Amino acid sequence: MESVRFSSVDARSVQYWLLLGALALTALVGYLAAHHMDVEGHHITGMNNQVVWGFPHVVAVFLIVAASGSLNVASISSVFGKIDYKPLARLSGLLAIALLVGGLIILVLDLGRPDRLIVAMTVYNFKSIFAWNIFLYIGFIVVTFVYLWMMMERKMNRFVKPAGFIAFIWRLILTTGTGSIFGFLVARQAYDAAIMAPLFIIMSFAFGLAVFLLVLQASYAGTGRPLGDAILRKLKILLGIFVAAVLYFVLAYHLTNLYATEHHGVEHFVLIGGGVYTFLFWFVQVFAGCVVPLVLIFIKPFSQSRHMVSVASLLVIVGGMAQLYVIIIGGQAYPLVLFPGMEESSSFFDGVVAQYAPSIFEILLGAGGICLALAIVTVGIAVLEFLPESLSDKALKLESATT
């Protein structure tokens, strides 16, 4: 029946401890940076009264979006019955939890009053999508834990399908909630769009799979376990489809906006005159984050190289960060329109593009969250049996033959 053998990775090697040490150290530095921000106040960051959510939110939203996306690999196997992906399901679940924890820690540490986390956990305003998200995030961790348990405990295996189904639905709702944080902002020119929720879902598919691919390749290279071309190729093509879908949604979003004169200002800002945001949109998000990965995945000779899968995944991640930077920070930098069609000026930066540049503390906090997520994965695969001993074509073919 179960022909794929899982085992924990050997944690006795020097490289393992070096890796874990480096990740833990960066996470610690991120925490110290956040602590410094908390003591001094946010004036030492790049954030201000115009751009209230900065770089930490870009990284945090990326991690949260990628978390729900990285669970897709597991969903494909247990919900959609694609048996080839089954050996990857455990890592998919672990990565989902780790990324979400990393993202949430960033969000919490960036609060003005992180000491009042208990208030956020005990007082809920159910009209706030933010409050719903607190439920959705905690629920996601619980649901994924249960799902992992069903997968890893042989006696519980028969519940994998319902558990996976619940996790899949939950993650769709979760990303809808994350996208709606922006979609529900009626007053902001760049947000207030129903497409935000599906856009975030498709973004999560792409970003989550890209992170999954990188972690998979790194962990197999690091532990010397065989990773066959066949499974990599399947995942890679899936990534290509998701990236193309992201591009399509971005196109639909901007075309819709371009049709409405009301939105010409913000569209001009992002597409032509927004300086760093225009650069990030065209060169990093669209070109480096979508077009180049598509070429690397589908066009020969790039598509024949295994290394190109890593490069494509990395580019999708960088492009994804840029996309969220444009959405989150660009959306705030573009001035709020109080009087449509009028020119506004004041001492409070009305009518002008807000300035924002991330400070070192915000960058360290963001990096800390990413490293915390990776550290959780690193510890996880050494403590429990998350990784199949072999993902070689032969091993996987054997499995598909016996099942």
Next chain:
Amino acid sequence: MVTCVSMIQVFADGPENIPPPKGKYSEETVCVEPVDVMRRQHFEYILDHRDKTVIEGIRTEKYSLTGCIDCHITPDAQGKYARYSEEIHFCASCHLFTAVTIDCFQCHADRPEEAVRATLRMSGQVIGVQELGKLMQLDALK
């Protein structure tokens, strides 16, 4: 219990030179509630009143933090008001000793209004307001 014991100790061992309150609350009681009740439960009264004030707009002086401060924080012989950072501040005299951290005075004034305003006049903060006004005027003229 531990808190009660340590508080009793405070009033035995604490700083002697805490300026006394303005006066008795009423003919019958020294404070708004009996002193031993206040020592143990003052925060419950303050928290309860806090929510009533902020959310419902109830502005009675009894149990209000401003009421506490106005009565308990009085000037010393030199006319100087203690700050929460000093151990002769009425609140600090106990809280520092018992190591009970409160964040009231991150936002709330730790002295009566006249004392705060006197400090502002000395430190030149009032000029800061005028400067902000000027800054705004300049921008508004653009």
Next chain:
Amino acid sequence: MRYTFDTSEVDSGRRGFTLGVAALGGLSVAPGIFLYHSASAKPADQPVSNKQRWGMLVNTNVCQEDCSACVTACNEENGLWSLGRPATDAQWIRKLNVKDRQTGHVTSLPMMCQHCEHPPCVDVCPTKASFRREDGIVLVNKHTCIGCRYCMMACPYKARSFIHEPLYEQLPHSPRGKGCVESCTLCVHKVDRGDNNTACAEACAKDGHEALVFGDLNDPHSEISRLLEKHGGSQIRADLGLNTGVRYQGI
């Protein structure tokens, strides 16, 4: 669909109810004595009620472009000291110049929290720290604000400021501190005291402009209600349907 901005719609449901109760009270308690006659000071031990809806009328026709008396008065009343960092300094009220690109006509007006009946900041606040008092004043309960700044993202008027550094020497009636969001309180401490006015409106009147009128929108006899009834008044971003408590004339 066309939107009409009839000022008589201000909390019309509530007003009808209020007047009904008032009439009933007047009849049942003692003939000739009206319990709820006008916006007067409520007893300090009574909670605020929706019998009042506090609001502000801004007449931009008399608001002077080179005057910021309202801003200075607000800063002094509430102890908002500039820390020399305009991008992070708190501003509860600001002078906004609005220029028509076509005609070049400039309108100058004060912009602050609009004290909406349906405030987006209250909708999005995860901890209910942003709330609307029964009498229509929108406030931040800084005891439960976690500093997430979602309300600042949601506010269509850019009315809110986040406190970016530790503060000192706050005034007793205006507690403020690092890590929380704040905005115009409609001088709630003055309203509760029965001043029946705000610092900005007092300063404007003192300078002889009288562009700001504070009052009870639910009281048909209040000055603000009479002015609104006579001359009308529009809402900024009325398309959002928030029913703001601050109305403008001349825009």
